[in-house]
Amino acid sequence: MRPTLHPRVKICCISSVEEAKLAIDCGASALGLVGNMPSGPGIIEDSLIKEIARAVPPPIATFLLTSETNADGIIDHYRRVHTSTIQLVDALTDNGYEKIRTALPGVKLVQVIHVIDDDSIKEAIRIAPFVHAILLDSGNPNLEIKELGGTGRTHDWELSKKIREQVDIPVFLAGGLQANNVRAAIDVVHPFGLDLCSGVRTNGKLDRKKLVDFFEAVDG
Numbered sequence: 001m002r003p004t005l006h007p008r009v010k011i012c013c014i015s016s017v018e019e020a021k022l023a024i025d026c027g028a029s030a031l032g033l034v035g036n037m038p039s040g041p042g043i044i045e046d047s048l049i050k051e052i053a054r055a056v057p058p059p060i061a062t063f064l065l066t067s068e069t070n071a072d073g074i075i076d077h078y079r080r081v082h083t084s085t086i087q088l089v090d091a092l093t094d095n096g097y098e099k100i101r102t103a104l105p106g107v108k109l110v111q112v113i114h115v116i117d118d119d120s121i122k123e124a125i126r127i128a129p130f131v132h133a134i135l136l137d138s139g140n141p142n143l144e145i146k147e148l149g150g151t152g153r154t155h156d157w158e159l160s161k162k163i164r165e166q167v168d169i170p171v172f173l174a175g176g177l178q179a180n181n182v183r184a185a186i187d188v189v190h191p192f193g194l195d196l197c198s199g200v201r202t203n204g205k206l207d208r209k210k211l212v213d214f215f216e217a218v219d220g
């Protein structure tokens with residue numbers, strides 16, 4: 001897909017209605033709400049995800065992050081929270097994209113690819129026809145306790161650039177982004193969107209100054 005001039009920003013790990021308002025106030029186009037995960041700093045209860053999603057005004061998107069890996073589990077998780085978008089942070093075991101899209105028309109699907117090596121490029125190209133966007137992150141699903149995001153680590157942006165060039169749907173870049181590296185990340189990858197959690201937080205709480213610095217760095 002063609003490079004984007006002004007990447008959208010998704011702020012992840014939102015943990016209250018107040019954090020949602022702060023992120024939107026500073027310029028976020030989308031918010032991430034992290035469901036049950038094997039690890040990670042941003043996990044909240046489904047009841048809170050539902051409450052925050054309901055409070056967010058259009059046109060701001062709300063992403064449910066789910067670690068469910070089959071269509072039935074993902075559909076059930078979505079029905080407990082009702083966000084606008086589902087972010088699949090692990091690989092599907094049943095290739096159930098069509099089943100999810102039929103059961104949940106109007107809900108956007110974003111598949112996370114954890115960028116590790118050239119196989120990550122093949123994986124992104126294979127999955128792109130089934131989803132609305134791809135999100136490139138720095139987790140490691142091969143560990144005994146899976147890391148499915150929220151690592152605070154960057155990955156090889158040259159691999160991400162190759163993926164962005166070879167898929168025809170929007171690509172979000174995530175993984176260790178913060179004010180002091182986001183310009184370089186944009187210049188290499190030219191993603192449609194940016195996604196971050198730890199880079200705009202202090203002691204786990206969303207930090208207005210870090211948010212303002214981040215958006216200034218994105219705007220160049």
Ligand SMILES: O=C(O)c1ccccc1N[C@@H]1O[C@H](COP(=O)(O)O)[C@@H](O)[C@H]1O
Nearest residue numbers: 040041042148149150152176196197198
């Ligand atoms: O943040 C979490 O707890 C989390 C857990 C499991 C999967 C994804 C998670 N968050 C996502 O990870 C990216 C990158 O985080 P960071 O900026 O490197 O800290 C974040 O944007 C969320 O989409």
